[in-house]
Amino acid sequence: MNYSVVVEVTLRVGIADPEGATIERALPALGFNGVRSVRAGKMFRFDIEAESSDEALTSAQSLAERLLSNPVIEDATARLVEGR
Amino acid sequence: MNYSVVVEVTLRVGIADPEGATIERALPALGFNGVRSVRAGKMFRFDIEAESSDEALTSAQSLAERLLSNPVIEDATARLVEGR
Amino acid sequence: MARIGVVVFPGSNCEYDAARAVEELGASAEFIFHSSTSLGDVDGVILPGGFAHGDYLRPGALARFSPVMDAVAAFAAEGGPVLGICNGFQVLTEAGLLPGALQKNRGLTFLCQPTTLVVSSTHSVLTRAAQVGARLVVPINHFSGAYTCDDTTYASLVDHGQIVLRYQDNPNGSRDDIAGVANEAGNVVGLMPHPERAMSTLLGSADGRVLLEGFVSAREIVH
Amino acid sequence: MSSVLQPLHRALGLTDAELDDIRQVLSREPNPLELALYGVMWSEHCSYKSSRIHLRRLPSKGDHVLVGPGEGAGVIDAGDGIGVAIRIESHNHPSAIEPYQGAATGVGGILRDVFSMGARPLAVMDPLFFGALDDARNRWLVEGVVSGISGYGNSVGVPTIGGELTFDECYSANPLVNVLAVGALPTDRLALGVASGVGNYAVLLGSSTGRDGIGGVSVLASAGFAGDDGAASLDDAKRPSVQVGDPYEEKRLIEACLELLDHGFVVGIQDLGGAGLVCATSETAAKGGVGMDVDVSAVHQRELAMQPFEIMTSESQERMLAIITPENLKSVTDVCEKWEVRASVVGHVVSPTTLPDGTSVGMLRIRNGFDGEVLAEVPASSLAHDAPLYDRPRQRPSDLDAVRADDPTNDEPVGDAATDLLGLLLDPVWVYRQYDSQLFLNTVVGPGRDAALLRLAGPGLPESKRGIAISTDSNPRWCALDPKDGAALTVAESVANLACVGATAKAVVNCLNFGNPEHPEVMWQLSETVDGMVMGCNALGLPVIGGNVSLYNESGGRDIDPTPVIGLLGVIDSLVAPPPGWDWNDGDAVVLVGHREAAGATPFPLAGSRWATRRGRRGGHLAGFDATRLVSTFNFVTTEVALICGGASSDVSAVHDVSGGGLAAALAEMAAVTQRGVNVSQLEGHAELFAEFPGRFVVATSNAEAFVARALGAGVPVTILGTVGGTTVHLGGLVSINVAEIASRRGAALEEALALN
Numbered sequence A, B: 001m002n003y004s005v006v007v008e009v010t011l012r013v014g015i016a017d018p019e020g021a022t023i024e025r026a027l028p029a030l031g032f033n034g035v036r037s038v039r040a041g042k043m044f045r046f047d048i049e050a051e052s053s054d055e056a057l058t059s060a061q062s063l064a065e066r067l068l069s070n071p072v073i074e075d076a077t078a079r080l081v082e083g084r
Numbered sequence C: 001m002a003r004i005g006v007v008v009f010p011g012s013n014c015e016y017d018a019a020r021a022v023e024e025l026g027a028s029a030e031f032i033f034h035s036s037t038s039l040g041d042v043d044g045v046i047l048p049g050g051f052a053h054g055d056y057l058r059p060g061a062l063a064r065f066s067p068v069m070d071a072v073a074a075f076a077a078e079g080g081p082v083l084g085i086c087n088g089f090q091v092l093t094e095a096g097l098l099p100g101a102l103q104k105n106r107g108l109t110f111l112c113q114p115t116t117l118v119v120s121s122t123h124s125v126l127t128r129a130a131q132v133g134a135r136l137v138v139p140i141n142h143f144s145g146a147y148t149c150d151d152t153t154y155a156s157l158v159d160h161g162q163i164v165l166r167y168q169d170n171p172n173g174s175r176d177d178i179a180g181v182a183n184e185a186g187n188v189v190g191l192m193p194h195p196e197r198a199m200s201t202l203l204g205s206a207d208g209r210v211l212l213e214g215f216v217s218a219r220e221i222v223h
Numbered sequence D: 001m002s003s004v005l006q007p008l009h010r011a012l013g014l015t016d017a018e019l020d021d022i023r024q025v026l027s028r029e030p031n032p033l034e035l036a037l038y039g040v041m042w043s044e045h046c047s048y049k050s051s052r053i054h055l056r057r058l059p060s061k062g063d064h065v066l067v068g069p070g071e072g073a074g075v076i077d078a079g080d081g082i083g084v085a086i087r088i089e090s091h092n093h094p095s096a097i098e099p100y101q102g103a104a105t106g107v108g109g110i111l112r113d114v115f116s117m118g119a120r121p122l123a124v125m126d127p128l129f130f131g132a133l134d135d136a137r138n139r140w141l142v143e144g145v146v147s148g149i150s151g152y153g154n155s156v157g158v159p160t161i162g163g164e165l166t167f168d169e170c171y172s173a174n175p176l177v178n179v180l181a182v183g184a185l186p187t188d189r190l191a192l193g194v195a196s197g198v199g200n201y202a203v204l205l206g207s208s209t210g211r212d213g214i215g216g217v218s219v220l221a222s223a224g225f226a227g228d229d230g231a232a233s234l235d236d237a238k239r240p241s242v243q244v245g246d247p248y249e250e251k252r253l254i255e256a257c258l259e260l261l262d263h264g265f266v267v268g269i270q271d272l273g274g275a276g277l278v279c280a281t282s283e284t285a286a287k288g289g290v291g292m293d294v295d296v297s298a299v300h301q302r303e304l305a306m307q308p309f310e311i312m313t314s315e316s317q318e319r320m321l322a323i324i325t326p327e328n329l330k331s332v333t334d335v336c337e338k339w340e341v342r343a344s345v346v347g348h349v350v351s352p353t354t355l356p357d358g359t360s361v362g363m364l365r366i367r368n369g370f371d372g373e374v375l376a377e378v379p380a381s382s383l384a385h386d387a388p389l390y391d392r393p394r395q396r397p398s399d400l401d402a403v404r405a406d407d408p409t410n411d412e413p414v415g416d417a418a419t420d421l422l423g424l425l426l427d428p429v430w431v432y433r434q435y436d437s438q439l440f441l442n443t444v445v446g447p448g449r450d451a452a453l454l455r456l457a458g459p460g461l462p463e464s465k466r467g468i469a470i471s472t473d474s475n476p477r478w479c480a481l482d483p484k485d486g487a488a489l490t491v492a493e494s495v496a497n498l499a500c501v502g503a504t505a506k507a508v509v510n511c512l513n514f515g516n517p518e519h520p521e522v523m524w525q526l527s528e529t530v531d532g533m534v535m536g537c538n539a540l541g542l543p544v545i546g547g548n549v550s551l552y553n554e555s556g557g558r559d560i561d562p563t564p565v566i567g568l569l570g571v572i573d574s575l576v577a578p579p580p581g582w583d584w585n586d587g588d589a590v591v592l593v594g595h596r597e598a599a600g601a602t603p604f605p606l607a608g609s610r611w612a613t614r615r616g617r618r619g620g621h622l623a624g625f626d627a628t629r630l631v632s633t634f635n636f637v638t639t640e641v642a643l644i645c646g647g648a649s650s651d652v653s654a655v656h657d658v659s660g661g662g663l664a665a666a667l668a669e670m671a672a673v674t675q676r677g678v679n680v681s682q683l684e685g686h687a688e689l690f691a692e693f694p695g696r697f698v699v700a701t702s703n704a705e706a707f708v709a710r711a712l713g714a715g716v717p718v719t720i721l722g723t724v725g726g727t728t729v730h731l732g733g734l735v736s737i738n739v740a741e742i743a744s745r746r747g748a749a750l751e752e753a754l755a756l757n
Ligand SMILES: Nc1ncnc2c1ncn2[C@@H]1O[C@H](COP(=O)(O)OP(=O)(O)O)[C@@H](O)[C@H]1O
Pocket: D126, D127, D128, D160, D161, D162, D163, D164, D165, D428, D431, D432, D446, D447, D448, D449, D450, D451, D452, D472, D473, D497, D659, D660
């Protein structure tokens, strides 16, 4: 079966996020107030062949941790989603 | 009230995604099989002050479209999430 | 004459420059394509700058899986001199051959500019011929050069003299101004600045020579 | 998007008369696919139909010209068996809607032009023009364009070594993003975009083909081939015309193509640029006088259900077309596999077809399978070379005399010169430090000085101690007042920049950025500009070996000021030491080299100067173009600097030409970078401080007597201005500013304007 997966990669707590900080600083000048704690991350979508949804999720999580993120600075979570 | 938001920014359908394509090409050599249609995107998390969840979502969506993405090539969707 | 292998990933672009610098120092340079599973008979290996595999995903993330990297790891384990310059440094951290990670520059822009480096330790194949405290003008050329690591790793780097080069004026937000680090044994080194671009006053600086001179002759010493 | 019903040919951008021409060529009605092919190939962008009759006037010959206009890039013989290829192009409109990708794909496109000649790309330059930075959208454009050039250029591994940065309201919402590339080749690797050899294959190399950049032609999608009412609805909203660049693919494509050429596996090669596959196949076939069968089903497609017109006109990036012999196919695919570059045979070179009247013509046949149905069949040359040429109406602007009469040179009161000077200074370092400017270990002078200077070396090139120098220059303020003299003076300004690094100018490329050609004033400006380039290039002995025209640049319904960008390539025979640069020393005498006063009626014209423009004053008369003066001054300065680069010792310690911001800016820039002041005693008032006209240089020398004697010996007038020293810039009692303040204001100006700090 084919499963659709979304992987979210975020910086680990405690790791500086200059991109998020830059966006946050720029917001008031653009008329957006009351926005805080901006964190920037990455996202991947893909389809994966597997026997079951459990197997799909396990492979996707392994892909997320071993390749799509760098564990020294990032956390990654995979989740299954409905076809796009 | 304070709402937690996640914004996902993805390339519009039909727009080339060289990063996704390169990752996909590399996967078999890395021992990951059966993965297809890889698309790379961006993700942002932030907190927003608003009177209601509707208002929070509306501002977040506007921020996503006006600042976090270029609608010419990207789609952006904001959604509210439980506090982190 | 020392033989230095220069690894070429698809997307590498400083391989010719690294080879030219090595040859100017009287050593010979050989390109080793990333698909190769052996390094051949070399006295040292350089992972040059550039954008291996387009830097897609993260700098170095895909390159670390290239077949040649197993050979590089084995060579490093035997004490062979390994030098990662810029993108090569990123590949070495992704491959786990050096601790830490390189994040986007603090200013979120690519930076190509001269920097002044301070030699912090000579316990490495790169800095062995330099003097502690020496100031060297060497250019940087990167987007993701901010060195990052957790506190435990940092403490251990300090304890073992693994921080080999620091910036005098931190350009990118690196932790503790770190420009280059070595492994504990000192035979694997990575740095973001480009010593091969500082080989001649015609191009602005010759301060990179002392670093690369030390590196190309390192094998004799290690053995 | 609006839905307009109109005949298909018009929806495809063809006029009724053009449709008649097509019927004439084919002796029948074109089918919709054929119409689409003509629509893109006869567009202004591909056919230069409005500008070609003017461009023909440009001089393009020279003993050292190996390839003139008409190929991917012009090539000169630089000596030592090395050819240097150069080309400039615009990517204005794509950059206006997606600045990052617009600029990035501009870099990618120009590089393909250069390596399609067999040259390894060695350098990029990026002349950029934006609206005023008090507007947030313009700031977004600046950041996006610069990061796009940086993102693509650095990753593909070609240094960006200079450019231009101009801000003016006329570019608001319509930025100009021009990109110039230079490459070098062993002269025996020179390749041309010609198909020859019946039976040979056309191989498509590189990226898969998607629906990118189909733009105008997408009307066919809604028209449908079945529709027989001849009408189409314009609905392109669903078809993204934005192209995304992939520098990693391009890098592998460069390596693969150069390796193929090194082995001699390629008969001819051409890049896929505007109009994609139809352009590359029809041009190579037309140049070779052969026919070509193209199998659309053989094209590697990125998206499902692509139509033949989409495959033929797609502008997907990072693709090349190589013509090879069948025997070499295996070797070619082996090289491509090594570099992970896709290669598919999409065309066969076929004999020309003999027409009933006995003449023969190479036909471009689009088929579905090489033995399959013929979907389109048209003479290749009719697409590539036979677009109609228009001599569009020209009209001198009716208000030009009034504008010229309103000369700021005599404005009173003049205000505080020190404040004016500080307001004029802007260091573009924020832009160019984002570019790798050093790759290949050739960059002797990088961005930030007068011209870039490179060692002439690179992988695979014969040894040489020569260098090449490159400068890009433009002055829309001058050209708005007088496009002819303005263009000639711009060429002179470029030569002056090269003189500062000791290089002798060898060849010009140009990018003509203009407004709407259907406006007679714009066509007048274009024609005058070409005449000015002819005047300037002839006077200075320079062939024009390539160029590009970008029309329909409008902002808020107003045409942009005429913006010809000159790219100038020069050679220095011996480069073993750096040129003096701007680094003057305490105690040096500061000498103005060249005629102190401008040619013409006004000694210190402020017309078109930055000083006047900042005050909203855009009228007046330019300095005249006096070739004799310019040539002797340029030759003298070039010789002085070239000796230093060749290793000779000299009393000259610094050289800078007087350009934007005038003499005051030149002196202030030298003071800022060296942190050393200067004392200039007598000056003819603020006009002499801020007047802009080429042909003057600021030279610092440790031996004024000897230097002046050499200048006078060469027939070049000089004026001793003053002495280097102290921490203040004193200019004739008009300006007295601390050097540190100059440096910090100049250094911070751009980031402040971009609201980055
Ligand atoms: N967009 C840019 N990209 C790279 N370099 C630039 C850019 N704009 C300006 N520069 C560099 O800054 C310097 C000053 O430019 P400019 O004022 O146009 O010089 P000049 O007046 O001598 O022609 C030049 O070296 C130029 O190459």
